[in-house]
Amino acid sequence: MHRKAPLKIIGSNAERTRLHNRKVVLGHLRSHGKLGRAELARLTGLSTQAMSNIIAELEGEALILAGERQTKGRGLPAVQYTLNPAGAVALGVEVRPNAILCALVNFLGDTLYTKRIHIKSSEPAVVLPAVKAACDEALSSIGKNAPPVLGAGIVMPGPFGRVGLTGAGKAELVGWDDKDPQALFEDVLQVPVRVENDATAAAIAEQTTGSATELQSFCFVYFGTGLGLGVISNGEILRGAFGNAGELGHVVVERGGRLCSCGNRGCLETYTSRMAASEFLQKRGKSAENQKDLSDLLAANDPDLEEWISEAADPLAQAIGTLENLFDPEAVILGGAMPPELLERLIEKLDLIDATVSVRADRTLPRVVRGASGWMTAALGAAALIIHDTYIPSISKVA
Numbered sequence: 001m002h003r004k005a006p007l008k009i010i011g012s013n014a015e016r017t018r019l020h021n022r023k024v025v026l027g028h029l030r031s032h033g034k035l036g037r038a039e040l041a042r043l044t045g046l047s048t049q050a051m052s053n054i055i056a057e058l059e060g061e062a063l064i065l066a067g068e069r070q071t072k073g074r075g076l077p078a079v080q081y082t083l084n085p086a087g088a089v090a091l092g093v094e095v096r097p098n099a100i101l102c103a104l105v106n107f108l109g110d111t112l113y114t115k116r117i118h119i120k121s122s123e124p125a126v127v128l129p130a131v132k133a134a135c136d137e138a139l140s141s142i143g144k145n146a147p148p149v150l151g152a153g154i155v156m157p158g159p160f161g162r163v164g165l166t167g168a169g170k171a172e173l174v175g176w177d178d179k180d181p182q183a184l185f186e187d188v189l190q191v192p193v194r195v196e197n198d199a200t201a202a203a204i205a206e207q208t209t210g211s212a213t214e215l216q217s218f219c220f221v222y223f224g225t226g227l228g229l230g231v232i233s234n235g236e237i238l239r240g241a242f243g244n245a246g247e248l249g250h251v252v253v254e255r256g257g258r259l260c261s262c263g264n265r266g267c268l269e270t271y272t273s274r275m276a277a278s279e280f281l282q283k284r285g286k287s288a289e290n291q292k293d294l295s296d297l298l299a300a301n302d303p304d305l306e307e308w309i310s311e312a313a314d315p316l317a318q319a320i321g322t323l324e325n326l327f328d329p330e331a332v333i334l335g336g337a338m339p340p341e342l343l344e345r346l347i348e349k350l351d352l353i354d355a356t357v358s359v360r361a362d363r364t365l366p367r368v369v370r371g372a373s374g375w376m377t378a379a380l381g382a383a384a385l386i387i388h389d390t391y392i393p394s395i396s397k398v399a
């Protein structure tokens with residue numbers, strides 16, 4: 001009996017190494033598009049034999065495909081391997097107070113299916129069966145021979161757990177404070193589940209298919225109902241101790257300023273968020289409840305909306321300066337549930353701080369860029385998170 005424990009430890013280390021090596025190989029194929037066996041061995045530092053084993057395993061699972069042979073120098077042309085888009089799928093679900101957004105993506109993160117379902121309540125007893133039904137429908141949409149499901153990313157508005165910011169916020173879900181969402185969703189869906197906040201999920205979507213595919217370190221400012229932040233640093237997600245890092249909306253930009261739903265005064269999202277825009281316009285007798293209302297007002301050069309943009313740009317520019325100094329990102333990306341043209345206008349209006357660590361002579365990118373936006377951003381990001389977990393992300397594109 002005594003010998004079993006150390007054997008188990010050795011076994012788990014070997015398993016961990018095997019999984020790590022698989023991830024490294026998938027990460028390189030993702031970065032380079034296609035590679036031969038010898039190139040993969042060289043890039044990963046693994047022996048040719050070890051590489052052959054990993055390739056055989058990944059090919060057996062249909063996660064990679066062997067393509068045409070390509071001549072490089074002397075010798076037999078090498079078979080080129082690529083990721084197989086149809087090798088696996090991942091589910092992404094965003095749970096909002098009044099709706100469930102469900103997405104299905106392939107192994108490259110490309111969208112296969114999206115759907116929005118209205119829910120009467122955000123309590124677990126309503127949400128769990130609705131999410132199960134939505135996921136079943138998503139999977140049946142791709143036919144009977146669906147590839148393996150890698151998992152489901154579930155996006156819920158943070159903060160997670162009872163914390164100081166938990167208040168009467170409009171964006172909060174009812175009935176989840178004392179629950180373990182991961183365990184509950186794994187139980188109904190029967191696949192591995194990962195729970196994330198909306199901004200982090202959107203940041204990953206941006207890195208998979210959006211404006212950040214070439215970036216290793218960036219800040220993603222997410223316009224949801226409030227204002228969130230996803231930070232990717234050297235390819236890794238910055239989560240904090242409890243998954244609550246990035247509550248940018250509740251950073252105080254004006255002491256004693258406007259009252260926020262969190263109980264503080266002067267929070268950034270009381271000035272710069274969709275909610276802030278809608279409240280500002282309401283006071284001027286205009287309705288801006290959704291993205292289309294905002295798009296229409298912008299297209300009509302509405303002076304009140306222009307005024308709000310100017311007002312919102314200043315605290316945002318200050319916050320961006322802080323993000324630059326704190327995280328040293330390659331760029332700050334603005335995205336989420338805002339019309340893209342409105343985000344463009346906001347970026348044009350930003351009077352960025354002249355002296356931050358991001359002001360560099362060797363910059364090739366603008367300091368602030370517009371990201372992908374749309375109502376499915378977070379759900380697609382949640383699915384992308386699952387794909388993201390199957391490879392080591394921090395591999396430079398430059399070999």
Ligand SMILES: [Zn+2]
Pocket residue numbers: 249250251260261262263264267
């Ligand atoms: Zn606040």
